[in-house]
Amino acid sequence: MDLPLFFISDIHLMLHPQGGENTKQEKLFHFLDHVIKSNGTLFIVGDLFDFWFEYQHVMPKVYFPFLAKLHQVRQAGIEVHFLLGNHDYWVMDFITDTLMTKTYYNDTTFESNGRKFYLTHGDGLLSWDSAYRILKKIIRNRWFIKCFRGLHPNIGYRFANWISKKGQHYVHTDEYNNRIVEDLMVFAQHKFNNGYNYVITGHYHQTRTVDRDNNKLIILGDWINYYSYAIFDGNDLVLKTWSDK
Template sequence: MKKRKIELAVISDVHLGTYGCHADELITYLNSIQPKKLVLNGDIIDIWQFSKRYFPASHLKVLKKLIGMASKGVEVFYITGNHDEMLRKFSDTSMGNFKITNKLVLNLDGKKAWIFHGDVFDMSIQNAKWLAKLGGYGYDLLILINSFVNWCLAKMGREKYSLSKRIKNGVKSAVKYINNFERTAADLAIENHYDYVICGHIHQPKKERYENKYGSCVYLNSGDWVENLTALEYSFKRWRIYHYSHDRLSPFFVDEDLKDMDMNELIASITDQSVDAEISELDDNPEITEVPEKAKDLDDQGLAQE
């Protein structure tokens, strides 16, 4: 299968080691892309609910795939979350292209992206971790019940139904928590002059611009691989939310955002990618000593991680 080449992919809340994890679907997604950078934004391995009795082969394949991508040149950043908080003791550890950190700032075409899991905003985790863990077990049980319900609905030829989404959208306190989470993240990003703030944690995929009297930023959430099966992708200077349920059927889809992109901007973004190819050609052919002018200009812009 040909792979889609993208600048950056962000996934979070995979929860390997739990019954709700859709590992096979995640493998299918990872096999369909060829990113320059891959950000794992927390709760990839669910250490809270880890059990020796349940860690199937498909979950191990996900870990093998991630390590394999790093070994093939993909920069992989593992940002720790609350369910894999034990890894925080290894923060700032690097193993080749695989890096563990608690937060990340990337320069994307001259704009700053602030990436972190988001559990820092969850007071139940900060002040009553036992309650948060109990909630985690309850959520896992709900997913199990939901799987059985959906199996029955499929047998009857009816559409799947999400109990967790129903609860989140129907309980006022849950809606308020999600709205507060998003607004708090956006306000902090604006205060610190970031153009993008990217979170996980609440399992709610989203892309929205927020504004206050000090400025504006784009809030993004990568969702999860338990109920939504979503990821964030950055390419051609645009962000999009990947939805496995329908995007997997068209692996070479055209980004809807490109329809609204100015033609000159689109040409410029493609030209920037062709510069990368010229630089790569120089690396592969040491006898070539002349550096293209476009490559020099790109180098001056400083697209390195901050």
């Protein structure tokens, strides 16, 4: 894995582009150009797409500009690692074999320059989220996916768009965000105790770095309100905000 390592999550590229979607994509493309120039490695930690569902012969055409851009990143020799989120879990061989270097269906770990990383999208981690954990089991169930795949794409995508609109409450109070961080720190501390140095998560649409004895929990933010990313240069992992200078 070539350094530096870049981490982004929760870009939520829209199935029905509206509002600031063009600006978002422009910023993202500039960021990707930066990744190319730095000759590093890119990790996308889930919810790259607001909705992705791939069929044996069909995939969503609205994402073509992004897919072409990412292909350009790959052509430049950059590895792109994709850890699936709750909005884009339903991939097939276009994502796993054609587009990405490697795709992860679950949390993953690796080591770089002597530092141990634990990567998770983060959905279902909160102690009070037991109802979601049941839902997560259902939407990841292979029979459920098989049945959904049997629906005509127009029907499947209409349903998905409805679900996606229902989930668009990404801005929380500071108090609730702090509760989330405290809860995630219990998870992270457990990983630190097991020898991991960095726990990186997405999903929570807030940016946060918590230092603990030379280890770090980083919550990546998103590309809706924050345009945030983390970078590991071989020595330190830092959360930053992308700006188009």
